[in-house]
Amino acid sequence: MVQLPMTVAAKQKPVSNRERLLELAEQLVLQKGFASTSIEELIAGVGITKSGFFYHFKDKNDLARELMQRYLDENARQLDDIFNRAAELHDDPLASFLIGLKLFAELMDKVHDVHPGCIAAAVVYQDQLFDAEVRAMSAEGFLAWRKRFRGYLEEIAKRYPPKMDVDLQSLADALSAAVDGGIILSKALHERTALPAQIMHYRNYIKLLFEP
């Protein structure tokens, strides 16, 4: 649940002000929170007026909705990239998952000094600022991670019986927890290595649990 870097491709045509608003908003929201990111700040950064902002977005919640959708789509795409690549590198589900986790940790290590943060998690601690729809989208994000990783884990468990009796759903959630917990640690302590380190601990746990 972290913003990975954009593929540098695409984007020939000049970016619209709408796109630039979303881009800037995402950056600022992850840096300092949704409440502290003012509309005035956004329009000043992009160079339009308040009326211009409200032409594109019904209100601030509408912006949040678009931000969340963008984030979830991009996020899913990037996880596909990583774990499909991992599947190419090894046939075995356990080996491939471990490779994917390593790739994931490495990517977080590279990219994390830019703007660490997870939009879906950001919602959770600023509940009432967002309407029910945005909160539902945040929940969907977590459920998407659960579904994806539970799938991987079930394939692994079929071939490698786990050494302890574990619930695969909460084990899938444990990666979300490690990532979001890692982000919080990294932001609170200004230690950019905290996130990749937590992902690697999750990887260790998976290894110890399933490796014969």
Added chain:
Amino acid sequence: MVQLPMTVAAKQKPVSNRERLLELAEQLVLQKGFASTSIEELIAGVGITKSGFFYHFKDKNDLARELMQRYLDENARQLDDIFNRAAELHDDPLASFLIGLKLFAELMDKVHDVHPGCIAAAVVYQDQLFDAEVRAMSAEGFLAWRKRFRGYLEEIAKRYPPKMDVDLQSLADALSAAVDGGIILSKALHERTALPAQIMHYRNYIKLLFEP
């Protein structure tokens, strides 16, 4: 980094309005975020005027500072309770730590439907709402957890060589991550079992890593 229930002892004298403001503020901040918790709401709940509020607190950041201090103190006290009790129940550092983690998970299971949340983590995603002092206190909270659990882990590692080469500091942080990640999951999905489940996964990891 979760609010545990108050020991029912103490408090003969009538609670001051100041105390009631802090109590209510903590509840509301964990429920809906700091930005969404208005001063008007707090004074209405306690039954005083705005002037009364500003008599007690210089500004909203001052309230945040007091809230954080209260939280950190209470939190440290409760962890002491749990892990001292665990040490009483078993001499061996590994066995005792595993008992402590179980007690912790059980407590989170019991109490978590009341008001899940960690004030220290709440700060991280609402950065600019707080001044540098509050942010520093949040960081201190994470460092206190790191120090405490790193201590336990070092004693364990002395007696039981870990099965993998792990960094004990980030392994200590992994409990913070599991707890804060668990809280986020639990809040986002409205699944109160998510937090205790994540603590138990951390416990599993410790078991697999150190148990002979």
Added chain:
DNA sequence: GGGCAACTGTACCATAGGTGCAGTGTGGGG
């Protein structure tokens, strides 16, 4: 009965989100 803690009341200010609406410039299709 003097003093201090713990307020109340009133007035006032700035910032931010938000609404409503009329007007404008510019590029592409008919």
Added chain:
DNA sequence: CCCCACACTGCACCTATGGTACAGTTGCCC
């Protein structure tokens, strides 16, 4: 060449919230 729609601008105005300033009041303790 004209017209329309898109992407805005400008202006007026409203509300909520945090915050300041300060004078006055109440109740309890010494």
